[in-house]
Amino acid sequence: MIKFLPIGGGKEIGANSYYLQIAGTGILLDCGIHPRKKGLDSLPLFDLLENYPLDFVIISHAHQDHIGALPFLIKKFPHVIIYTTPYTKELVSVTLHNAVNILKKETAGEDGISFYTHEEIDLLVRSIRDYDYHEEFELNGLNSSCELKGCFYGAGHILGSAMVMIKADDKKILYTGDVNLSGQSIQTGADIDSLGKADLLIMESTYGDSDTKLTGSWESERVRFINDLNKIISQGGSVLIPVFALGKMQEMLMLIYEAVRSGKLTDAEIYTGGIGREISNIYDRFRYAVKRKNPDTELKEIPQSNLNDINDYNHFKKNPGYLLASSGMMLEGTTSFQLAEFLLRQKNFAVFGVGYMDPSTPGYKIINAKKNDALKLTGDRAIKVECEIKRYYFSAHANRDSLINFAKRLKPGAVILVHGEESAQNWIGYHLLESQPGVKLFSAELGKEIIVGD
Numbered sequence: 001m002i003k004f005l006p007i008g009g010g011k012e013i014g015a016n017s018y019y020l021q022i023a024g025t026g027i028l029l030d031c032g033i034h035p036r037k038k039g040l041d042s043l044p045l046f047d048l049l050e051n052y053p054l055d056f057v058i059i060s061h062a063h064q065d066h067i068g069a070l071p072f073l074i075k076k077f078p079h080v081i082i083y084t085t086p087y088t089k090e091l092v093s094v095t096l097h098n099a100v101n102i103l104k105k106e107t108a109g110e111d112g113i114s115f116y117t118h119e120e121i122d123l124l125v126r127s128i129r130d131y132d133y134h135e136e137f138e139l140n141g142l143n144s145s146c147e148l149k150g151c152f153y154g155a156g157h158i159l160g161s162a163m164v165m166i167k168a169d170d171k172k173i174l175y176t177g178d179v180n181l182s183g184q185s186i187q188t189g190a191d192i193d194s195l196g197k198a199d200l201l202i203m204e205s206t207y208g209d210s211d212t213k214l215t216g217s218w219e220s221e222r223v224r225f226i227n228d229l230n231k232i233i234s235q236g237g238s239v240l241i242p243v244f245a246l247g248k249m250q251e252m253l254m255l256i257y258e259a260v261r262s263g264k265l266t267d268a269e270i271y272t273g274g275i276g277r278e279i280s281n282i283y284d285r286f287r288y289a290v291k292r293k294n295p296d297t298e299l300k301e302i303p304q305s306n307l308n309d310i311n312d313y314n315h316f317k318k319n320p321g322y323l324l325a326s327s328g329m330m331l332e333g334t335t336s337f338q339l340a341e342f343l344l345r346q347k348n349f350a351v352f353g354v355g356y357m358d359p360s361t362p363g364y365k366i367i368n369a370k371k372n373d374a375l376k377l378t379g380d381r382a383i384k385v386e387c388e389i390k391r392y393y394f395s396a397h398a399n400r401d402s403l404i405n406f407a408k409r410l411k412p413g414a415v416i417l418v419h420g421e422e423s424a425q426n427w428i429g430y431h432l433l434e435s436q437p438g439v440k441l442f443s444a445e446l447g448k449e450i451i452v453g454d
């Protein structure tokens with residue numbers, strides 16, 4: 001019998017964290033924070049774990065919504081062993097250190113929160129056990145009634161991202177984490193050839209609600225994006241491209257660089273900043289260790305100006321270029337938000353969205369605005385939109401049709417859908433049942449235990 005309990009995430013893209021109990025061993029799959037909630041509200045519901053054995057945490061990749069709550073978990077359950085890939089381990093170190101100061105600011109004044117320090121992050125990272133792709137590791141908990149093993153497979157999402165296959169006796173369970181089956185600019189698609197079958201598939205469903213025909217392919221979006229960039233640069237404008245510091249920043253930097261190098265895109269200044277530059281160095285360091293499209297190109301060799309050095313944004317009028325700024329959803333107070341406030345007012349400039357925008361974020365409001373709209377980002381003050389606004393679908397997640405094909409290939413007896421809005425899970429669920437009649441289908445819901453098998 002397998003028990004499955006979502007303690008975060010479930011029917012939303014939030015603090016992803018799923019408890020799995022197999023043959024007496026307790027495994028937490030990911031341990032994220034909700035990206036748009038603050039303080040204690042952003043954490044998974046750890047209290048729900050009190051009556052369950054917990055032996056291991058497996059981290060699929062280093063995005064905050066999959067790792068951000070690790071320091072809190074380790075304070076509550078210090079005996080727990082953390083497993084991930086060596087690449088994710090490096091990224092966890094950079095992103096958790098970066099989060100220390102942000103969290104301190106956000107939770108100031110809240111009672112009962114014990115903060116963590118840089119020293120504690122160092123200890124946590126040192127305790128992580130890392131295994132490369134295809135390397136088997138032991139997963140036997142204190143009360144394990146059979147032998148358990150884990151193994152990582154490339155998930156194609158960002159550097160270090162992994163699906164994990166857990167084997168218990170004759171049962172195989174696959175957790176996809178965030179998965180992309182096709183390639184990006186740097187990242188190759190998920191490593192699915194050696195996976196074989198799975199009895200239980202725990203699968204993300206981010207894009208279940210997006211029609212694949214409308215969102216296009218990476219390649220078709222790339223052509224459209226480059227054409228539009230050329231237009232803005234030729235009229236003397238700059239383009240703000242809001243990106244996540246981990247993944248999207250590196251993918252877009254490589255895309256722009258390769259397009260300039262091949263003569264398809266006008267050569268103009270590339271601006272990057274913040275923690276994304278540090279993350280690019282980790283991409284460089286592991287460029288021959290992981291499968292990627294362009295191992296010979298180092299991101300740090302691409303000429304870039306530092307956004308943090310520019311105090312007066314009028315600079316971009318005289319020095320037009322491509323502004324790769326985080327955060328990806330233009331959250332208030334971030335560099336991309338501040339740049340948007342300036343760029344939106346400029347004729348000939350543009351804001352080009354390239355990733356997922358949650359409806360509750362400023363990014364969503366901006367990307368859905370048009371020229372001449374009066375846009376209210378904070379308070380009552382409205383900005384008259386003068387610049388061009390467009391959106392592109394450069395996804396680091398699999399589209400819904402390839403998720404259905406992926407599931408079909410694994411021939412699972414049961415599927416649990418996670419990491420997707422209700423409507424997204426509904427679409428995937430309906431089509432899964434259609435393509436695999438008889439499959440046992442579950443939709444993850446926060447705090448609701450699912451029992452698979454007997």
Ligand SMILES: [Zn+2]
Pocket residue numbers: 061063157178
């Ligand atoms: Zn992710």
